[in-house]
Amino acid sequence: MIDKIFVTKAAAEYEYSREICKRAGLKPELIRNDTAYREEVERFLPDPVGQGKRHLLLDVFRGGFFRKCPGTKGKVCCNYYVIDQTTNCPFDCSYCFLQSYLNLRAIRFAVNVEDLFRELEDVFRKHRFIRLGTGELADSLALEPLTGFGSKLMKFAIEFPGVVLELKTKSANVENLPDVHGKPGRGVIGWTMEPAHVVSLEERGTASLAERLEASVRAAEMGYGIAFHLDPVVFFPGFEEAYLDLVDQMFSCHKKLDWMSLAGFRYEPSLKGFVETRFPDSELLDGEFLRCSDGKYRYLFPERIHFFKRLVEKVKKLSPKTPVYFCMEDSRTWDLVMGKKALADPVLEPIFSKGGGDEKQGM
Amino acid sequence: MVKYFPIKQLRLDDRFRFHLGELPKNLIRSVSREGVLLPLIAVGEESPVLVDGYRRCALLSDSDVVAVRLLQDERTALLAAVELNMLGSAYSEMEKARLIAVVHENAWMTDREILDILLPRLGFKGGQSVLDACILVAELLQPSLFSVLAARKAPLKFALRLTGEAPDEQQVLANFFSCQRFSLSQMIQAVDLLVPVRKLGKRTFSAIIDELPREEGNALALLRQLRFPKATEIRIRLNSLLAPYRGKLSFPEDMEGDAFQFSCSIKNAKQALDCGRLLQEISEDAGLFQFLKGHVCDD
Numbered sequence: 001m002i003d004k005i006f007v008t009k010a011a012a013e014y015e016y017s018r019e020i021c022k023r024a025g026l027k028p029e030l031i032r033n034d035t036a037y038r039e040e041v042e043r044f045l046p047d048p049v050g051q052g053k054r055h056l057l058l059d060v061f062r063g064g065f066f067r068k069c070p071g072t073k074g075k076v077c078c079n080y081y082v083i084d085q086t087t088n089c090p091f092d093c094s095y096c097f098l099q100s101y102l103n104l105r106a107i108r109f110a111v112n113v114e115d116l117f118r119e120l121e122d123v124f125r126k127h128r129f130i131r132l133g134t135g136e137l138a139d140s141l142a143l144e145p146l147t148g149f150g151s152k153l154m155k156f157a158i159e160f161p162g163v164v165l166e167l168k169t170k171s172a173n174v175e176n177l178p179d180v181h182g183k184p185g186r187g188v189i190g191w192t193m194e195p196a197h198v199v200s201l202e203e204r205g206t207a208s209l210a211e212r213l214e215a216s217v218r219a220a221e222m223g224y225g226i227a228f229h230l231d232p233v234v235f236f237p238g239f240e241e242a243y244l245d246l247v248d249q250m251f252s253c254h255k256k257l258d259w260m261s262l263a264g265f266r267y268e269p270s271l272k273g274f275v276e277t278r279f280p281d282s283e284l285l286d287g288e289f290l291r292c293s294d295g296k297y298r299y300l301f302p303e304r305i306h307f308f309k310r311l312v313e314k315v316k317k318l319s320p321k322t323p324v325y326f327c328m329e330d331s332r333t334w335d336l337v338m339g340k341k342a343l344a345d346p347v348l349e350p351i352f353s354k355g356g357g358d359e360k361q362g363m
Numbered sequence: 364m365v366k367y368f369p370i371k372q373l374r375l376d377d378r379f380r381f382h383l384g385e386l387p388k389n390l391i392r393s394v395s396r397e398g399v400l401l402p403l404i405a406v407g408e409e410s411p412v413l414v415d416g417y418r419r420c421a422l423l424s425d426s427d428v429v430a431v432r433l434l435q436d437e438r439t440a441l442l443a444a445v446e447l448n449m450l451g452s453a454y455s456e457m458e459k460a461r462l463i464a465v466v467h468e469n470a471w472m473t474d475r476e477i478l479d480i481l482l483p484r485l486g487f488k489g490g491q492s493v494l495d496a497c498i499l500v501a502e503l504l505q506p507s508l509f510s511v512l513a514a515r516k517a518p519l520k521f522a523l524r525l526t527g528e529a530p531d532e533q534q535v536l537a538n539f540f541s542c543q544r545f546s547l548s549q550m551i552q553a554v555d556l557l558v559p560v561r562k563l564g565k566r567t568f569s570a571i572i573d574e575l576p577r578e579e580g581n582a583l584a585l586l587r588q589l590r591f592p593k594a595t596e597i598r599i600r601l602n603s604l605l606a607p608y609r610g611k612l613s614f615p616e617d618m619e620g621d622a623f624q625f626s627c628s629i630k631n632a633k634q635a636l637d638c639g640r641l642l643q644e645i646s647e648d649a650g651l652f653q654f655l656k657g658h659v660c661d662d
Contacts, residue, residue, distance in 0.1 A: 043478060043490030276524060276558075286559055288591045292617045300594055301619045302658045332621055336659050 001090045001205065002146065003054040006031050006041065006106065010060040016111040017058045024056070024146050034059055034104055042105050049278065052105025053090050056143070061085070061110035066119055069136060081132035083120070085110050085149065089139045091170055092204035094279040095232055098137065100270040107138070109147060117156050124160040135168025135190065144173040151177050158185040164258075166190045166227060170206035172215035174222070181223035188258045189219040190227035193250060195242035198234050202282055209246070213253050225258035231327055232265035233307070235287040235299055240307055244314055251318040260315065263327040264304045266296045308337040323348045364433050365402050371425040373405060374412045378469070381444075381454060381462045383513040386418045394422045402430040404447070406440045415444035438471045445484050457513040457522060459485045463494060464501030496523045505530055507537040515547040525554070535568040543582055556586040564589075594618070597658070604650050611641060621659045623651060 005028040011017045012030060021028045031037055037057055045051045069080040088098055088107040110116070124130065134140045134153065141150045150167050154177060157165040161184040167177075168190040180187040194202070196209045207215065216226050228250055233243060250257075265284065267275075275282055289297040298304065308326075315324050325348060326333060334342050342348075386394070393400070403416030411433055413420065423429065434440040445462070448454060454462065463481060466472050472481060478490050487493050496519055503526040504512070512522050525533060536557075540550050560571055575585050588595045597618060605612055613624050625642065629635045645651065 046491050046495050048490075048492055273520060273524075280527070286563060288594050290594060290617050290619075292619055293615075298619075300597070301617075302597070303593070305659055330619075332619075336621060 001054065002026070002056045002107075002143070004029065005056045005058065006037055007058045008033050008036075008060065011058040011111045014058075014060070014111040016113065020056075020058060020109075020111070020147055023148075028058070034108065037106055038104060045105070047278075048105040049099055049274065050092060053088065053092055053107065055106035056146070057104070057106040057108045058111050059108055060112045061115075064119060065110070065116045066123055066132075079131065081130060082136040083116065083132060083134045083153075084137055085113065085116055085134060085153075086138035086143070088137070090142050091139055091206045092278075093170075093206070094202040094275050094282040094284050095234070095265055095267070095271075097268065097271060099274040099278070100268060102137075107143070109143070109149075113149065113152060116153075120157065121160075124157070124163050127162060129162045129164075131164040131166070133166035133168050133190070135166065139169050139171060140167035141169040141171045141173040141189075144171070144176065148176065154178055154180065154187050158183040158187050160185050164188060164225075168192070168227075168229070170203060170212070172207040172211040174215045174219045174224075177219065177222060177224070179222045183223070186225055186258075187223070188225040188227050189216065190229055191216055193228045193230055193246060194234070195239070195246050197236065197238075197242060202234065202279070202284060209249075213249060217253050220254060226254050227259045227261075228257055229261045229263075229327075230311070231261055231263040233262065233311075234265050234284060235303070235307075236283050240310065243307075243311060247311065247314050247318065251315075254319075256319050257322045259323045259325065261325055261327045262308060262311065263329065264299050264308075266292075266298045266328065268296055305333065305336050308333070312337055321347060365430050366408075366433055367428050368411065368431050369425070370420055370423055370427050370429060372410065373403070373420070373429075373431070374407075374410055375417070376412050376414075378465050379412075379414045379441075379444075380417050381458050381465075382418055382448075383458055383461075383510070384455070386422070390419070391422065394419055398427070399423065399429045401447070402432040404434065404440050404444050405431045406434055406437055408433055414440040415447065436471075437469065438466075441466060441471060442480070442484065445481070449484060449486065454485065455513060455516040456519040457500070457509065457517055459487060460497040460500045460519055460522065461509075463487075463497040467494070467498055468501075493519070496520075499523060499526045502526075505533040505537065508533045511537050511540050512550075515545075515550060517547055517550070521547075521551055521554075532568050535572065539568070539572050539582075549583060552583055553586065556583070556590045560586065560589045600654060604648075604654055608641065608645060611638075612645060618658075621655065623655075 002024055005021055005024055005026045007017050007021070007028040007030055009030065009032060017028070031040065034057065041055070042048050042052060065083050065085055067082055067084065069082050086107065086109050088102055088105070089096070090107060134150075144150050154165060154167065157163050158178070158180050163185040165185065166188040170192050174189060177189075191212045193212065194209070199206060199209050220226055230243065230246070233239075265287075272285065275284055288300055290300060292298050312324055315322060324338075326337075338345075399416070399419050403420065404414045405411035406414055411431060414434075414437070420429070432443070434443060441462075462485070463477060466477060466481060467474070474491070474494060477494055482489070482493060500509075500519065500522045504522060508525060512525075525536065528536065536554070539553070543549070545553060557568055557571060560566075561568060564571070571589070575582055601614055601618075605614065611625060611627050613626070614620055623645075625645065627634075627638045627641075629638055
């Protein structure tokens with residue numbers, strides 16, 4: 001998965017860098033900084049996006065690690081907070097926005113995790129409730145066998161009451177996570193779930209659907225809450241039955257999820273070229289799309305609504321207490337699929353609690 | 364060193380004809396009035412090979428004498444030509460791609476030199492992947508398609524995308540673009556439409572294009588109908604519903620809406636009455652409500 005490790009001068013000072021290199025069994029290349037990686041390595045790669053995913057750049061990040069998920073203008077926000085400690089991912093999914101979003105092609109991993117923990121401690125002490133995760137610009141557990149970072153972070157965060165930490169992944173790397181039974185915080189492992197057809201065609205290098213389901217059962221046994229993200233829902237011939245079948249499989253493993261999110265595949269125009277050139281067999285762009293008011297392309301509105309209704313109905317039938325929410329859809333979609341009062345449904349309380357702004361008195 | 368030579372003494376080499384289009388009109392005027400003012404660039408002293416100035420030479424007669432800057436090797440001459448051209452009539456991306464591929468093929472520079480010296484001078488951002496793209500475009504694009512793309516100053520990315528097409532499909536595209544006199548943006552749209560239509564219908568470009576009814580005009584609109592049958596169906600239905608209320612009633616362009624929007628300006632009582640009547644008519648239009656029912660939900 002990782003062919004080469006580059007260590008910046010600053011990161012070389014950290015014991016954590018040595019640990020990672022030892023676990024990977026790779027001799028690191030020392031470089032000046034990330035700019036040097038760009039100029040001396042990335043520039044000479046025939047396939048910078050693909051090859052960069054096999055390069056791990058250990059670096060020191062001096063800025064803030066923690067921020068609110070920006071969401072999308074005009075869409076319903078779910079008050080999620082994100083930690084940007086790692087950027088980029090060894091998995092190669094055709095639909096991944098990181099292909100057109102990142103300006104450094106290696107996986108950049110910040111080894112100064114003590115700085116992150118200090119920053120988080122400050123945040124956690126100020127908030128009664130906060131839902132956060134590391135899966136915005138990276139897969140939270142893809143590199144776990146090398147870095148053990150997910151475990152470190154979970155062990156730290158789980159000691160704070162009111163903290164809900166989600167590690168979002170397409171891997172099955174849960175073995176080394178700590179047991180979290182009886183801890184004051186809540187640990188959640190979230191998986192992107194797709195029918196096997198989509199996994200094999202669009203998600204290179206990821207765990208299979210069966211492996212993800214097995215891993216989710218193991219994680220639940222270790223005391224974790226489970227989240228599944230049907231994001232992106234990809235339309236292909238027979239997709240409706242495939243996704244409904246997937247929901248059956250999910251709820252045959254878990255009676256109730258901590259949450260489940262839904263979102264149809266959407267893309268910025270800049271992603272299209274990457275899909276066409278890097279994934280010639282992809283079926284991702286085969287559907288009918290229309291450009292929406294936010295500039296992104298989405299499947300036809302009636303088709304989305306029609307299918308989401310079927311899907312939500314099925315989830316509600318199988319697991320009425322599982323909170324289901326949309327990622328990056330507007331309130332009209334919510335109304336049409338879930339009913340007018342959906343956003344006020346108490347089942348969604350854990351998702352939409354405005355924990356981020358809810359500062360404790362006197363702190 | 365600059366020397367004077369009659370045009371006929373200069374040896375020509377097609378490898379150095381990088382500019383594919385014609386000279387800009389102001390330069391043609393200038394050459395016809397004043398002759399060639401800026402020395403041409405060539406390599407070799409006894410019988411120099413012309414490296415830069417092919418289009419200007421074409422405007423002169425064999426007996427004309429021109430100033431020629433003689434350089435010792437192709438590498439130096441090419442860099443001088445690039446510098447000169449990037450100041451004035453810069454190369455298009457297709458021309459740059461060909462230039463880079465020729466330099467690579469003739470080993471006038473190492474890959475590293477191309478990345479470090481040539482690409483920046485040509486204003487190309489990127490590294491090895493750009494060099495590889497240039498080589499692929501020069502090697503795999505059929506000459507007819509290359510010419511059509513060069514004439515429209517197509518970006519390297521678009522040309523690279525077409526290198527994946529089989530030679531006969533490239534030929535079909537070149538003919539289609541030429542026949543339709545497509546602009547660059549229309550060519551890109553056409554490929555965006557043709558590729559998925561071919562994939563989903565398991566047909567060739569040629570079969571799809573042959574099936575387009577010629578007498579109905581706009582090829583792109585017809586391709587759009589083939590590519591987006593459901594959206595087309597919705598749009599046609601919507602247009603027929605909106606037609607009686609044109610200018611007053613609308614529906615979001617992206618079809619993301621669950622409501623029609625009515626707007627009108629009222630300047631006097633008569634207009635208010637007219638609007639009222641129209642609203643009444645709209646509220647009784649079963650077609651509009653049938654459309655919404657199917658558009659957002661069946662129940």
